[in-house]
Amino acid sequence: MRDLQLSLNQTQRVRLQAALQQLQDLASQAAGSSSVTVADTIPVNNEDGILKGHGTSELDGQVVATLCGVVERVNKLVYVRALRARYKPEVGDIIVGRVIEIAPKRWRLEINFSQDAVLMLSSMNLPDGIQRRRTAVDELNMRSIFEENDVVCAEVRGFQHDGSLHLQARSQKYGKLERGQLLTVPAYLVKRRKQHFHHLEKYHVSLIIGCNGFIWVGEHLETGENDMLEDREKRPETSKSNMICEEQELTFTPLEVRQHVCRIANAVRLLAALGFILTVESIMDTAEASASSNIEIKDMLGPEFYVQTVEREVQRRILLSRKRG
Amino acid sequence: MEYVNPLTGFRLDGRRPNEMRQIRGEIGVVAKADGSALFEMGNTKVIAAVYGPREVRNKGQQINNQALVRCEYSMANFSTGDRRRKPKGDRRSTEISLVIRQTMEASILTHLMPHSQIDIFVQVLQADGGTRSACINAATLALADAGIPMRDIVTSCSAGYLCSTPLLDLNYVEDSAGGPDVAVGILAKMDKVTLLQMDAKLPMDIFENVMQLAIEGCKAVAHYIREVNWLWEEREDDVSQIVAVKCLHHVLSAGARMGFHVIFTHHVESAIFRVLQVIFCLKVFLLGVLTSLLMKDTAIHGMAARHIEVDAVMEWWMPGIQGFQQLVQPIELRMEWWMPGIQGFQQLVQPIELRR
Incomplete structure (x- = not known):
């Protein structure tokens, strides 16, 4: 396994081998x-x-x-x-990337492609939401939007004439991602779908499955949070202690939500290590299975649940093939 | 020293002259790399990691219509018998880095990945002769693992000539005997030579036998490498069916421990003690010097000048040994007006030697 180092005991090994064999048989049928x-x-x-x-x-x-x-x-x-x-971008893909450099009028993002992607200042909505020309002041304030090492969600706009890849973020749903975990998985495990943004209301968690194999699991933040930031900036006269209080409130994530984030993130890690396709259904299924069988978050990457997940996948596929046949 | 037992015909480590050491490959050994591989040839053990295609780090080196390939070869401190700290970037490792880079570049379809760079890092974990061959094989596996498009798989193997016998895949003891060591790299399916290095003198007809032996060794390695990839593929195929589990390591470590015996049909000439024919030597000499001059590559040049023997990293279009001979002939003709006879040649050679 590329990511997981497991020490299986004898029974687990036998179970795993049997399950793998079944998977292979099912695969050769199809x-x-x-x-x-x-x-x-x-x-x-x-x-x-x-x-x-x-x-x-x-x-x-x-x-x-x-x-x-x-x-x-x-x-x-x-x-x-x-x-x-590595990831091969297509126009319209939703991707998650990390800012590695701020250049004049643009950010450079690492997105697991053979080059860095470019996000132009002009191809993203300003925080205040007003459509206007970008001025030199905006250019100087670029760090207030994204800094180096920020995780950003954007859409592939297309290739320029010189072969560089350009991104755009022209909506409230794109932008900086905070309070969560970024997971990198092989790009082929993510299939292009209609929906890549998922709000898991039950857990108060948002899940973004980027086409480039970068997956974001984080606390769900209401869009419009940007406006709040804006408000704060407009009220510099409020007392400093008040500000700190407010900031704490803004950056506070309840323990329960953090646990949900970790559980879902571990489900993603496990599925990626097993080489199963990542969809919101498969991820939630794994996370819920772990919760229902009372497996602790840290044990999700252990050998027992690993084998269980493979066995569950076998059952799922057997059912699927029965339905088909 | 008897490197081949005259009675039994076995070598010091118990192999037949045309027998390879046990080889073993494993991929996906470095978690964070795009592609990685471990390759063993007997006691020689090499790890390779490939990063990329990724953004060019040094913008000055960027090539607009193709990918930049970089290679770094190093030897772990603990790889040799006497443990010592090795300075990074010494002459030997620079030269081997260059050799590996050129060999791999010949097979990578660089024009498909413009504005990007591919980094190949190879490190010798255990050195027992034939490290450059093992490095090339490991790099090939790692590149295939990284999903980088290649013309063909490059494989490499060395062969030598000791005790009047051509020997396949020399180990450290045989390597340090001072005899000729021919390292050959081929594109297995296209049957083309990408690498040919020799640091000693050999008559042309014996050289042909030795090179042929090395080529057969390369083919055996290629056969095995395909199998490694294939085992992996079978698993990965499941992935594509939305099935799959990757457990290459289990498969490999369990099933694939096998050695390869290369047995040949080619006949070794029985009359071995021929006088070394000066003309043949000269032919080889001229090729070495001329190629180094032609290539204008300082490292290769330095190599050739140091040993004054064949040391040609050939382009990938070289079609087998016939092509090699074709290359030799015209050079000889062209040399005639330039250097009259062996005296002239020696005059040319001496100053280089002295400079070293």
Whole structure:
């Protein structure tokens, strides 16, 4: 396992192996695509012309893989989907990133792509929500919006002519993320969906599953919090002690919510270590299962729950295949 | 010293002349790296980590239409018999870094990742001869693990010539015997040479045998590396079916401990004690000096000048040994007007040697 170091006892090992075997059998039943390694020949029917996509090249008239991954075929197109590669952005993806540098009129974000992404000052809403030209003063105050090492949520706007990746954050839902945990998982575990922002009302937690494999689990903050910040800035005359009190109130997260955040974060860690696809359903399912079987948060990454999760996944898939068949 | 037992034909460590050491590979050993691998050839143990493609750290080095590949080779203090602190960036490790970088760059499709850089870090954990070959093999596995597009898998293996016998995959004792050590790297499927290094003199016909032996070794390594990737793939395939569990380590450590015996069909000439033919030597000499001159690469140049032998890191388009010979012939022709005979050559060689 890449992330977890587990010491399984004998029974757990046997159970795990049995469950893994079942998973593999189920997978081979559903197998449609085949996996290749670098320089493997991909069998194609040359008569009905094919289009070579990503991860393929031609050698002596044969289509050869240049990546390790799964062969995908869409009509004429043949391409190899790499596993464990870095994130490949698509326009409109919702991503979570970390600010690493503030440059003139822009922030640079690390988003697990082959380059750093660029978030222009002009392509994000100002905290006051007024549409206007960005002035030199705004440029000087950029650090009051995002500082280095802040975690930021944004949307992929597109590639510029010079090949750099630009982001935008033109809505209240994007912006700085606070009071929570950032988790990094391999990008292929996140599938593109309609909804990447999730508000788990039961736990008062918000979950953002970024397409780039950065996952944010944090306390749910009402949008409009920015306005409050704004208010504070407008009232500099309020006494200092009052300010501190207010600040404490603003940054206080109840213990219960913190525990929920940790539980959900550990569920994400566990699923990522197992290599299961991360959806809000699977994450919540795991978190709830751990809570219902009275497993402590710290034991969620232990061997027992690890094996249990695999077994539960087997059951789920058996049910699924029965429904289908 | 008897490196090959004249009675039994076995080597010091009990191998046959054309037998490799046990090899073992494992991927995903460094959690935070994009790709990583551990590779063992007998007692030689090497770890490789690949980071990237990522933003270029030093903007001055950025290449606009392709990725920048960097490589750093180091030896752990505890890797050799006598434990000593090794200065970082000494001549030997700089040269090996360069060799690995050029070998890997030949197979990586750098033009697909513009404005980015790929860092390869290799460290020798245990040195027992053939470290550069092990490093190249580890780097290949790590690059495949990182999902970086490659033309083909590069594999490397060394071969030597001791006691009138070509020996595959030299260990430390054989390596330090002072005989020739031919390190070869090939693109396994395309059957092309990306790396060829020799630090000694060998007659051309024996050289061919030794190189052929090394190439067969490379192919055996390639066969094994495919298997490592394949075991991994099977697991990862499940992932794609929304299934999967990664447990490569279990699989590998349990099932894949196997050695490879490379047996050859090529015949070793029985009349071994031929007089070393000066012309052949010269041919090899000229190639070494000329390639180093042509390549204008200081490190390679220094290498060639130090040993004055074949030391060519060839481009990936070199098609096998035939191509190598083709390369040798025209150079010789071109040399004729330039350096008349062996005296002229020696005159050229001496000053370089003295400068060292």
